[in-house]
Amino acid sequence: xxxxxxxxxxxxxxxxxxxxxxxxxxxxxxxxxxxxxxxxxxxxxxxxxxxxxxxxxxxxxxxxxxxxxxxxxxxxxxxxxxxxxxxxxxxxxxxxxxxxxxxxxxxxxxxxxxxxxxxxxxxxxxxxxxxxxxxxxxxxxxxxxxxxxxxxxxxxxxxxxxxxxxxxxxxxxxxxxxxxxxxxxxxxxxxxxxxxxxxxxxxxxxxxxxxxxxxxxxxxxxxxxxxxxxxxxxxxxxxxxxxxxxxxxxxxxxxxxxxxxxxxxxxxxxxxxxxxxxxxxxxxxxxxxxxxxxxxxxxxxxxxxxxxxxxxxxxx
Amino acid sequence: xxxxxxxxxxxxxxxxxxxxxxxxxxxxxxxxxxxxxxxxxxxxxxxxxxxxxxxxxxxxxxxxxxxxxxxxxxxxxxxxxxxxxxxxxxxxxxxxxxxxxxxxxxxxxxxxxxxxxxxxxxxxxxxxxxxxxxxxxxxxxxxxxxxxxxxxxxxxxxxxxxxxxxxxxxxxxxxxxxxxxxxxxxxxxxxxxxxxxxxxxxxxxxxxxxxxxxxxxxxxxxxxxxxxxxxxxxxxxxxxxxxxxxxxxxxxxxxxxxxxxxxxxxxxxxxxxxxxxxxxxxxxxxxxxxxxxxxxxxxxxxxxxxxxxxxxxxxxxxxxxxxxxxxxxxxxxxxxxxxxxxxxxxxxxxxxxxxxxxxxxxxxxxxxxxxxxxxxxxxxxxxxxxxxxxxxxxxxxxxxxxxxxxxxxxxxxxxxxxxxxxxxxxxxxxxxxxxxxxxxxxxxxxxxxxxxxxxxxxxxxxxxxxxxxxxxxxxxxxxxxxxxxxxxxxxxxxxxxxxxxxxxxxxxxxxxxxxxxxx
Numbered sequence: 001x002x003x004x005x006x007x008x009x010x011x012x013x014x015x016x017x018x019x020x021x022x023x024x025x026x027x028x029x030x031x032x033x034x035x036x037x038x039x040x041x042x043x044x045x046x047x048x049x050x051x052x053x054x055x056x057x058x059x060x061x062x063x064x065x066x067x068x069x070x071x072x073x074x075x076x077x078x079x080x081x082x083x084x085x086x087x088x089x090x091x092x093x094x095x096x097x098x099x100x101x102x103x104x105x106x107x108x109x110x111x112x113x114x115x116x117x118x119x120x121x122x123x124x125x126x127x128x129x130x131x132x133x134x135x136x137x138x139x140x141x142x143x144x145x146x147x148x149x150x151x152x153x154x155x156x157x158x159x160x161x162x163x164x165x166x167x168x169x170x171x172x173x174x175x176x177x178x179x180x181x182x183x184x185x186x187x188x189x190x191x192x193x194x195x196x197x198x199x200x201x202x203x204x205x206x207x208x209x210x211x212x213x214x215x216x217x218x219x220x221x222x223x224x225x226x227x228x229x230x231x232x233x234x235x236x237x238x239x240x241x242x243x244x245x246x247x248x249x250x251x252x253x254x255x256x257x258x259x260x261x262x263x264x265x266x267x268x269x270x271x272x273x274x275x276x277x278x279x280x281x282x283x284x285x286x287x288x289x290x291x292x293x294x295x296x297x298x299x300x301x302x303x304x305x306x307x308x309x310x311x312x313x314x315x316x
Numbered sequence: 317x318x319x320x321x322x323x324x325x326x327x328x329x330x331x332x333x334x335x336x337x338x339x340x341x342x343x344x345x346x347x348x349x350x351x352x353x354x355x356x357x358x359x360x361x362x363x364x365x366x367x368x369x370x371x372x373x374x375x376x377x378x379x380x381x382x383x384x385x386x387x388x389x390x391x392x393x394x395x396x397x398x399x400x401x402x403x404x405x406x407x408x409x410x411x412x413x414x415x416x417x418x419x420x421x422x423x424x425x426x427x428x429x430x431x432x433x434x435x436x437x438x439x440x441x442x443x444x445x446x447x448x449x450x451x452x453x454x455x456x457x458x459x460x461x462x463x464x465x466x467x468x469x470x471x472x473x474x475x476x477x478x479x480x481x482x483x484x485x486x487x488x489x490x491x492x493x494x495x496x497x498x499x500x501x502x503x504x505x506x507x508x509x510x511x512x513x514x515x516x517x518x519x520x521x522x523x524x525x526x527x528x529x530x531x532x533x534x535x536x537x538x539x540x541x542x543x544x545x546x547x548x549x550x551x552x553x554x555x556x557x558x559x560x561x562x563x564x565x566x567x568x569x570x571x572x573x574x575x576x577x578x579x580x581x582x583x584x585x586x587x588x589x590x591x592x593x594x595x596x597x598x599x600x601x602x603x604x605x606x607x608x609x610x611x612x613x614x615x616x617x618x619x620x621x622x623x624x625x626x627x628x629x630x631x632x633x634x635x636x637x638x639x640x641x642x643x644x645x646x647x648x649x650x651x652x653x654x655x656x657x658x659x660x661x662x663x664x665x666x667x668x669x670x671x672x673x674x675x676x677x678x679x680x681x682x683x684x685x686x687x688x689x690x691x692x693x694x695x696x697x698x699x700x701x702x703x704x705x706x707x708x709x710x711x712x713x714x715x716x717x718x719x720x721x722x723x724x725x726x727x728x729x730x731x732x733x734x735x736x737x738x739x740x741x742x743x744x745x746x747x748x749x750x751x752x753x754x755x756x757x758x759x760x761x762x763x764x765x766x767x768x769x770x771x772x773x774x775x776x777x778x779x780x781x782x783x784x785x786x787x788x789x790x791x792x793x794x795x796x797x798x799x800x801x802x803x804x805x806x807x808x809x810x811x812x813x814x815x816x817x818x819x820x821x822x823x824x825x826x827x828x829x830x831x832x833x834x835x
Contacts, residue, residue: 032714036721040364042452042745045755051446082356084445084504093520149551157555164555170348170523170543170562264547266521274354279714 004315034279078282087286098267104187109194117202136196148189148262165264205237246302345540350565354546357504360486370827376489376509387737403475416492417514424468429493449487481738512830538833570628587821595801612662614652631804644739646788671703676727679716684731762799
């Protein structure tokens with residue numbers, strides 16, 4: 001187990017290196033020039049050339065990449081070209097907000113998804129099952145920004161129950177209640193699509209599991225229906241569900257970009273968008289690195305969870 | 317606990333506190349402003365975007381400035397100035413007794429430091445920042461000389477009548493040298509100046525907090541604190557205003573204007589700004605090298621419909637680059653009327669009776685670009701009606717700006733905010749032939765010797781009435797030989813709650829919250 005974990009953690013290095021090469025190439029090969037964007041249209045040719053040299057952007061790509069990698073190896077993600085702040089501080093500060101948002105959304109979508117899925121599977125073709133199917137279709141096909149705006153108009157503008165944007169009230173606030181109030185709309189918006197995916201998958205796996213012989217045996221033994229469904233059924237159906245929840249975690253981290261923009265949530269997604277628009281290479285690299293790292297770690301956690309859920313699974 | 321109960325408990329946990337926390341009113345004296353994007357940094361010498369400037373310029377000030385309602389030049393940190401006969405020496409007398417927020421005095425040394433850090437590559441603090449305007453604004457400055465602690469002299473390489481207008485720009489702000497030396501590269505994040513507000517805090521992605529400068533020299537500032545919140549999404553910004561979480565927002569989407577004008581909870585302000593939106597034409601490419609073709613395009617486009625139906629009244633039709641009503645504008649100039657018949661005839665005269673096919677490059681968005689794609693789409697259909705088939709290509713801003721350097725553009729949408737009303741600051745960079753892209757911003761590759769000469773003469777003339785006459789002639793040349801399709805000048809909008817009193821939008825697009833008092 002320990003060797004497995006060590007191997008998996010070591011594998012992080014090539015994965016992250018690969019991610020960084022890809023993002024580096026994509027950024028540098030896409031049209032647009034940070035110097036041009038930073039200096040605006042009044043800048044002269046010499047201004048641009050000077051700044052380009054100052055930032056090292058006149059070097060060949062492999063030299064630029066090598067230099068960046070050298071700094072990263074020493075734990076220095078550089079300074080943002082555009083905001084002048086150290087990238088690491090900036091990204092980590094924002095990443096906390098993203099974790100709060102995606103974590104809540106993941107919790108919300110897992111609980112609601114599994115609950116809906118189990119309920120549908122135990123009463124297939126019931127009204128609840130049909131409703132859940134319709135809701136799922138709706139949830140999966142609604143664009144995040146649209147749902148976000150609709151929820152905002154209803155709960156913030158019309159009903160006045162919840163704040164419309166931000167993570168805390170602008171003037172002070174800052175306690176847990178304030179945070180939770182600001183969290184509801186973005187978290188629900190972000191969770192919506194995942195709920196439906198998890199619910200549909202849970203329903204399908206549960207239907208299959210509940211058709212197994214051991215379920216019939218359990219029922220024959222006179223086990224209470226709830227225990228049959230939850231202990232014998234759900235526990236055995238969990239492996240694919242955990243897999244899809246892991247995938248959803250990655251999706252939520254990525255999907256947070258739109259939700260964060262709609263709700264002015266100060267997360268890493270909005271930072272990344274700003275960085276991409278400004279062609280702020282070190283900043284975008286830093287954001288992607290942190291998001292990729294967390295995605296890989298979530299995957300690892302999911303793999304470890306398998307062994308815990310099903311003792312037959314062993315890592316050697 | 318069943319999964320359902322757990323779920324309900326979670327929902328209760330999430331919604332409960334929300335219902336218990338109604339939108340609390342702001343503390344008295346705190347103004348909360350919604351910006352369309354987060355500032356990049358707060359040193360106006362290091363940024364090119366409006367949001368950064370709108371915050372940074374509350375902290376630092378310039379030698380010459382504008383009154384609250386116009387862009388006519390008045391004394392700022394300098395109480396008076398003289399210009400030498402040859403137009404090469406500008407001598408400023410500084411106001412006495414003004415201190416920076418860190419307590420150090422404003423003096424001639426500070427002025428010298430503020431400008432030299434940008435233009436002198438050898439200056440010890442030059443490497444701390446990127447100064448986008450250093451060459452554009454101050455490339456003509458030979459030296460900044462300290463005459464005595466309260467007198468400073470700018471020596472120019474050649475006369476430039478618009479130099480005072482340049483000194484009103486954010487890049488010409490006077491900074492505390494002590495603070496720059498102390499903070500180094502971080503100075504841009506927490507500048508120190510003489511302005512009505514001082515920097516307090518910046519929570520990344522959330523808010524910038526400024527506090528009243530109790531010693532402000534000009535007039536007492538009535539607001540205790542200003543908090544700026546970046547909210548990109550229009551609906552979110554608007555909702556926050558209507559629910560009382562924000563006091564003031566700028567950049568109202570045109571589609572919301574009518575609804576807000578009639579909303580009793582808020583006040584909508586409008587003010588035309590020193591801005592021009594144009595559809596550039598590559599003057600060097602066939603068939604656009606024929607001025608009849610460019611005239612035809614101007615007649616073909618229905619500006620009135622664009623301003624009315626797309627911009628919903630947030631633009632005023634343009635007859636040229638200079639903002640009507642300012643001192644350099646030619647009052648006799650009228651926008652090209654919408655006359656497709658005449659356009660077709662001109663095209664036929666130029667040898668294109670059946671029209672032609674061309675391309676139009678448009679950025680998806682951008683500072684000052686208003687509603688670029690919708691506006692371009694109207695123009696595309698207008699041009700089709702006179703036989704000009706246009707392929708519309710949209711780009712993300714960064715890619716768009718890079719692409720314009722190729723000189724391959726045919727038609728392209730752009731705008732310009734000069735920040736002041738001096739005609740030199742819009743016509744020279746955009747249309748003088750020395751400013752052709754990629755060296756300068758003349759992306760239409762326009763060249764007219766007479767026009768170039770008029771602009772040059774106007775730079776050498778210090779008398780404003782004489783300059784105005786030269787600029788009027790220059791504008792008449794542009795009207796007859798149009799380098800672009802002239803479209804509109806933006807009417808900027810702001811919406812504020814009823815507790816905000818005394819606020820005016822400024823034609824320079826500055827956001828002067830120091831004029832506000834809160835009810």
